[in-house]
Amino acid sequence: MMIQGRPISKGRARAQLVLLQRPFSFLGGVDPSTGKLNASAGHGGEVISGKVFAFPAGRGSTVGSYTILQMKRMRTLPAAIVNSKAETIVATGAVMAGVPMVDGVDLSLLKDGDSLTVDGDAGTLELEGVDEKHVVTSVLLHEGKILILKRSDKVGTYQCLWAGVSGYIEQGETPLETANKEIGEETGFRSAKLVKEGEVQSIRARNRVWRVHPFLFRVENDNPTIDWEHTEYRWISPEDVESYDTVPGYSRVLRALGF
Numbered sequence: 630m631m632i633q634g635r636p637i638s639k640g641r642a643r644a645q646l647v648l649l650q651r652p653f654s655f656l657g658g659v660d661p662s663t664g665k666l667n668a669s670a671g672h673g674g675e676v677i678s679g680k681v682f683a684f685p686a687g688r689g690s691t692v693g694s695y696t697i698l699q700m701k702r703m704r705t706l707p708a709a710i711v712n713s714k715a716e717t718i719v720a721t722g723a724v725m726a727g728v729p730m731v732d733g734v735d736l737s738l739l740k741d742g743d744s745l746t747v748d749g750d751a752g753t754l755e756l757e758g759v760d761e762k763h764v765v766t767s768v769l770l771h772e773g774k775i776l777i778l779k780r781s782d783k784v785g786t787y788q789c790l791w792a793g794v795s796g797y798i799e800q801g802e803t804p805l806e807t808a809n810k811e812i813g814e815e816t817g818f819r820s821a822k823l824v825k826e827g828e829v830q831s832i833r834a835r836n837r838v839w840r841v842h843p844f845l846f847r848v849e850n851d852n853p854t855i856d857w858e859h860t861e862y863r864w865i866s867p868e869d870v871e872s873y874d875t876v877p878g879y880s881r882v883l884r885a886l887g888f
Contacts, residue, residue, distance in 0.1 A: 640729035654689030664705035697722030817854030827885030832878035
């Protein structure tokens with residue numbers, strides 16, 4: 630799977646990923662003689678030498694740029710750097726040391742240990758062994774409550790978890806066409822009224838990235854006719870969704886729709 634970011638420092642590297650979830654300072658965060666992260670980095674003992682090193686953003690003193698140069702002299706540099714948002718200290722160090730660097734990347738799509746190729750010229754990341762699928766998730770609203778459906782043990786993914794009305798977007802279909810089709814098949818509602826279309830959500834689960842197209846529909850009654858894909862349904866207040874074992878990213882879908 631390919632992820633498009635923004636090129637910061639030129640070059641290309643393929644390696645395993647070391648991922649941090651918080652801002653990082655090269656000054657004090659790594660031992661430049663060994664390439665080992667210090668305990669303050671939250672990933673103490675991990676070696677970043679020869680690895681793709683990803684973290685949200687840099688922080689700390691401008692001396693961090695010279696720490697990166699020191700790692701170059703000691704041959705302990707990471708193979709590449711990936712950020713959500715680059716800042717001057719790390720970007721300058723990467724350029725001076727010749728480390729490929731890309732930013733503008735949603736780090737939630739990456740997992741520690743991933744194998745990936747970073748292209749600092751094109752600003753891309755290529756994730757090995759990870760695919761993506763486009764799906765719709767429709768939230769049905771009636772008198773202030775939303776419909777959740779419990780997936781059966783006969784469906785291909787996320788058996789026995791709660792979800793909205795979901796389905797793969799088939800070739801030649803628009804997301805809205807898929808949403809209307811799935812609502813009819815899975816609930817029997819034929820006249821659901823579109824209220825809102827949310828921003829596409831990218832959700833990583835194991836070796837797949839789901840590109841979820843969220844929709845909000847209003848229905849006139851609370852009596853769905855569910856099909857074989859589900860075993861039961863409930864109408865709940867949106868704030869109660871955290872009490873249910875839902876498919877990955879369902880809360881993000883609700884937030885994308887304004888809940």
